[in-house]
Amino acid sequence: MNVPDDPANTAAAPTVTAEGEAFPSAPRRLQFVEMAAPEAGKSVSIAPGLRWARIPLPLDLNHINVWLLETDDGCVVIDTGLAASIGKDAWESIEREYFSQRPLRAVVVTHIHPDHIGLAAWLQERIGVPVVMSRRTYEQANGMWGGEAKSHFSAAEEFFVSHGVTDAMQIRSMFRPERFARMTSGMPRVEQFIADEQTVRWGEGEWTALETNGHAEGHLCFSNPAQRLLISGDQVLPTISSNISFMVGNGDPNPLGSYLSSLQRLRALPEDTLVLPAHGVPFRGLRQRIDDLTGHHLEQLDKVAALCVEPKVAMDLLPFMFRRQLKDMHLFLAIGEALAHLEYLVHAGRVRREVRAGRVTYITLE
Numbered sequence: 001m002n003v004p005d006d007p008a009n010t011a012a013a014p015t016v017t018a019e020g021e022a023f024p025s026a027p028r029r030l031q032f033v034e035m036a037a038p039e040a041g042k043s044v045s046i047a048p049g050l051r052w053a054r055i056p057l058p059l060d061l062n063h064i065n066v067w068l069l070e071t072d073d074g075c076v077v078i079d080t081g082l083a084a085s086i087g088k089d090a091w092e093s094i095e096r097e098y099f100s101q102r103p104l105r106a107v108v109v110t111h112i113h114p115d116h117i118g119l120a121a122w123l124q125e126r127i128g129v130p131v132v133m134s135r136r137t138y139e140q141a142n143g144m145w146g147g148e149a150k151s152h153f154s155a156a157e158e159f160f161v162s163h164g165v166t167d168a169m170q171i172r173s174m175f176r177p178e179r180f181a182r183m184t185s186g187m188p189r190v191e192q193f194i195a196d197e198q199t200v201r202w203g204e205g206e207w208t209a210l211e212t213n214g215h216a217e218g219h220l221c222f223s224n225p226a227q228r229l230l231i232s233g234d235q236v237l238p239t240i241s242s243n244i245s246f247m248v249g250n251g252d253p254n255p256l257g258s259y260l261s262s263l264q265r266l267r268a269l270p271e272d273t274l275v276l277p278a279h280g281v282p283f284r285g286l287r288q289r290i291d292d293l294t295g296h297h298l299e300q301l302d303k304v305a306a307l308c309v310e311p312k313v314a315m316d317l318l319p320f321m322f323r324r325q326l327k328d329m330h331l332f333l334a335i336g337e338a339l340a341h342l343e344y345l346v347h348a349g350r351v352r353r354e355v356r357a358g359r360v361t362y363i364t365l366e
């Protein structure tokens with residue numbers, strides 16, 4: 001199943017994808033670019049000095065958009081795809097068609113998820129270029145190849161059982177250190193970090209990095225106010241509500257709070273900004289999309305608070321928050337999302353968390 005490129009064609013949309021829950025805005029809220037999405041391994045010009053390419057993914061979510069930014073001496077790319085042969089084939093085609101004219105000078109990674117960081121080490125090794133990312137993304141990536149991943153794996157079963165998952169073994173495997181390693185081409189060497197609000201000159205203008213947390217710690221968007229462009233990574237997607245998870249090993253105690261405040265930060269950008277998302281079709285209507293996503297989470301929060309009038313564990317909430325039976329990765333994403341809402345309500349003083357006999361129960365305060 002694919003994420004629908006035609007925003008009107010949402011009937012076939014899966015309820016939950018690899019990146020979150022299908023959640024399109026109402027028709028005509030967003031103005032999608034009319035150009036066709038580039039085929040795998042091709043790139044098309046979308047703004048002066050900026051090209052759009054797609055790297056296929058072997059997932060429900062069948063592609064990631066990557067952005068090629070012209071510089072004086074070549075180009076830089078934003079994001080890379082999963083370590084899969086179809087992704088490598090697409091890059092080899094881009095290399096023949098585009099890097100032969102405009103040599104690749106750097107790889108920029110928006111965040112830790114394998115569809116974004118997956119081929120960074122492979123591109124680095126193949127072409128000999130620096131890889132840059134936020135310091136927090138680097139720390140997490142390092143942890144995934146080190147001892148941290150092992151300790152999360154051993155804590156995962158207890159974590160899921162405590163939140164009411166009966167078949168915790170099934171989703172514990174999501175934490176298997178080998179799983180992340182298999183989806184990525186290794187740990188790239190990183191000698192330079194990009195910090196929040198740092199300005200970088202790439203091609204036609206200055207880009208400002210904006211750290212936007214919630215979907216992933218240390219996630220970076222890149223804004224070019226002069227050209228009215230925003231490379232939004234997974235922070236703002238046109239037809240998916242990005243997964244926001246509270247999970248084993250989370251450094252952020254309130255990821256939904258971080259996500260909603262990051263959205264408000266992006267809402268201050270110019271209204272006619274062209275949003276370049278990591279999945280789906282570029283669009284204008286950033287404020288409308290932010291308002292729709294925010295409204296969706298506020299509704300979910302009210303629903304969760306109403307349900308927890310009777311004490312609940314996170315697992316009890318899934319049939320009310322999601323519209324279909326969930327298993328494997330989808331169950332893993334959904335339980336994380338339910339917990340992100342519950343922990344938000346705990347931070348807001350609307351819900352109390354209690355641990356009773358190894359079960360974490362949430363109760364709405366009067």
Ligand SMILES: [Zn+2]
Binds near residue numbers: 019111113216234
């Ligand atoms: Zn992501």
